Amino acid sequence: MAAIQPLLELRGVSKHFHGGGIFKQGRKVQATKEITLSLAAKECLGLVGESGSGKSTLGRIILGIEKPDRGEVLFQGVNLYGKDRSGIREVRRDLQVVFQDCFSSVNPRRTAGESIAEPLRNFARLSYHDELRTVGNLLELVGLDVEDAAKYPHQFSGGQLQRVCIARAISLRPKLIVLDEAVSSLDVLVQAQILDLLSDLREELGMSYIFISHDLAAVAHLSDRLAVMCSGEIVERLDNMDDIHCLTHPVSLALLAAVLPAQPEYRNKQETGAGKFAAAARTS
Numbered sequence: 001m002a003a004i005q006p007l008l009e010l011r012g013v014s015k016h017f018h019g020g021g022i023f024k025q026g027r028k029v030q031a032t033k034e035i036t037l038s039l040a041a042k043e044c045l046g047l048v049g050e051s052g053s054g055k056s057t058l059g060r061i062i063l064g065i066e067k068p069d070r071g072e073v074l075f076q077g078v079n080l081y082g083k084d085r086s087g088i089r090e091v092r093r094d095l096q097v098v099f100q101d102c103f104s105s106v107n108p109r110r111t112a113g114e115s116i117a118e119p120l121r122n123f124a125r126l127s128y129h130d131e132l133r134t135v136g137n138l139l140e141l142v143g144l145d146v147e148d149a150a151k152y153p154h155q156f157s158g159g160q161l162q163r164v165c166i167a168r169a170i171s172l173r174p175k176l177i178v179l180d181e182a183v184s185s186l187d188v189l190v191q192a193q194i195l196d197l198l199s200d201l202r203e204e205l206g207m208s209y210i211f212i213s214h215d216l217a218a219v220a221h222l223s224d225r226l227a228v229m230c231s232g233e234i235v236e237r238l239d240n241m242d243d244i245h246c247l248t249h250p251v252s253l254a255l256l257a258a259v260l261p262a263q264p265e266y267r268n269k270q271e272t273g274a275g276k277f278a279a280a281a282r283t284s
């Protein structure tokens, strides 16, 4: 029987940056190091780690917008950074992103309807009426009203505008959405609503997510699997989120302790694991 091809496959992906200076003589930062992972269709992989661990760099590499120094990124079997560029445009429409800051993700002078229609105009040739209908359907799908199409970004709350950004991201029915801290700037109640919306949309539209966050609770809500990053490397993986309490790496324990501070068993683990990590971080 032929093996099922993963939707996304990363093989030994590394990327470094120069720390700065006019002649780029600054310290070399290894943002991602030999990352290998795969994602099946309709699956959600949570990518967690502390600030600067390389999550967003990896997200940009997956989106095809940050060329790695080494390694391959295969999306639906197409190498996003390969020599053969012929299939790239087609696979790009299946790869979308939702960022943390919805207000800077949209043009303040464009209505919500125009923002949502942007990918449709780039990739799908719809008549004026079909575009209006599609935008209206998308707004309803994300829990907004058809009339909201005429509003400008400043007329929405943060949660409502993130729904607009989600509507834009799903407008072409992509196969994969990278959610880069997509709920981090929202208050807890709105976060829960957006996570439920993302979960429902995944079910309804059969999409996959890479969910980048430093918030393990949010990630656990949505993800099937987990990868923990530290200094550009994946240091721990979980194939079943039910095993979340079996995490052992100090970074994982620090993230776990941040969401479960009240439970004594994790406080103890924090003292032996994450606590040590925090102490090491303070002294380094």
Ligand SMILES: Nc1ncnc2c1ncn2[C@@H]1O[C@H](COP(=O)(O)OP(=O)(O)OP(=O)(O)O)[C@@H](O)[C@H]1O
Pocket (backbone or CB within 6 Å): 017, 018, 019, 029, 030, 031, 049, 050, 051, 052, 053, 054, 055, 056, 057, 058, 214
């Ligand atoms: N364009 C760039 N130029 C130089 N250094 C960069 C660039 N982008 C990222 N870095 C560095 O690469 C490392 C990883 O950054 P990255 O933004 O991927 O981490 P992160 O885990 O997403 O962090 P955060 O959660 O704070 O967004 C950091 O040390 C960062 O300073």
